[in-house]
Amino acid sequence: QRMSKAARRCLETVLYYHSTDISPTCTMVVAFARHAKLPLVFKEMSYEKGDRFAKGFLKLNPYHCLPTLVESTASEVSGAGGSREDQKAEFSLWESQAVLRYLCARFPENEAVQKAYPTDIRARAKIDQMLDYRHCTLYPLVCKATNSLLGYLDAISEEELRSRYKTMDEELHRFAATYLDSKADFAGGMDTPTLADYSIVPGLAFTTARKGYQLPARVERYVDAFLKAVPTYAPMRAGFLRKVAELAKATEDKRRLERASGSQYKS
Numbered sequence: 001q002r003m004s005k006a007a008r009r010c011l012e013t014v015l016y017y018h019s020t021d022i023s024p025t026c027t028m029v030v031a032f033a034r035h036a037k038l039p040l041v042f043k044e045m046s047y048e049k050g051d052r053f054a055k056g057f058l059k060l061n062p063y064h065c066l067p068t069l070v071e072s073t074a075s076e077v078s079g080a081g082g083s084r085e086d087q088k089a090e091f092s093l094w095e096s097q098a099v100l101r102y103l104c105a106r107f108p109e110n111e112a113v114q115k116a117y118p119t120d121i122r123a124r125a126k127i128d129q130m131l132d133y134r135h136c137t138l139y140p141l142v143c144k145a146t147n148s149l150l151g152y153l154d155a156i157s158e159e160e161l162r163s164r165y166k167t168m169d170e171e172l173h174r175f176a177a178t179y180l181d182s183k184a185d186f187a188g189g190m191d192t193p194t195l196a197d198y199s200i201v202p203g204l205a206f207t208t209a210r211k212g213y214q215l216p217a218r219v220e221r222y223v224d225a226f227l228k229a230v231p232t233y234a235p236m237r238a239g240f241l242r243k244v245a246e247l248a249k250a251t252e253d254k255r256r257l258e259r260a261s262g263s264q265y266k267s
């Protein structure tokens with residue numbers, strides 16, 4: 001059935017995210033949207049089953065990465081809202097931080113949005129600076145240090161691992177010295193969490209892949225402050241930490257077995 005021009009149009013915003021517990025990019029957007037109580041439809045996709053490779057979904061996002069946000073219009077039939085069949089996706093967006101910014105532009109009246117991404121241009125520019133820093137500098141160092149422990153990359157020597165953790169740890173100290181001060185809880189001297197914190201905090205959970213590693217004390221307090229301020233994040237973090245521990249253990253066990261059997265097979 002074609003949508004009549006006269007029909008009232010309503011917009012549905014769907015957020016597709018991974019059901020896997022270890023996606024910092026999904027976590028940052030879901031935690032923010034839930035905390036701000038944004039009127040989104042949340043759709044979990046199975047990472048393992050590869051839902052993101054379905055033809056229909058690839059049309060929405062050829063990069064098949066999550067989170068992906070999709071907006072559709074639907075005719076409102078006798079006030080009941082549109083049915084799925086007469087909906088037509090008209091906008092899709094991926095890249096987690098672009099999605100965060102779009103949600104703020106889309107729901108400007110929301111109080112949590114106003115706090116997380118203020119309209120003052122200098123405050124906003126500083127948050128943008130921290131978002132870019134997270135994606136381009138900090139997070140790549142976290143991934144470089146932790147990926148092989150989680151089995152995402154081949155094994156590396158203990159010496160190399162130590163060196164990568166050291167580089168990451170030095171950057172975390174630099175982050176604390178530059179962006180975290182003693183008066184405010186959040187990055188950039190902010191009293192309430194901003195988009196930058198939603199983006200930075202979840203990825204830090206990967207650092208626990210190495211037993212005995214401790215975040216710099218100021219960064220640890222920052223994570224705690226975020227957990228307190230954003231209660232929707234706590235269960236996500238718990239699942240994330242569990243999954244990191246599981247993956248690290250499974251990777252360690254597998255490599256031990258390979259070494260014992262002298263296998264050439266690489267994980």
Ligand SMILES: N[C@@H](CCC(=O)N[C@@H](CS)C(=O)NCC(=O)O)C(=O)O
Pocket residue numbers: 018022023024025026052063064065066067094095096097
């Ligand atoms: N730069 C992207 C990265 C998104 C991304 O790689 N998401 C992962 C989960 S953390 C994913 O969906 N991977 C599966 C795939 O790309 O097929 C962002 O910030 O959104």
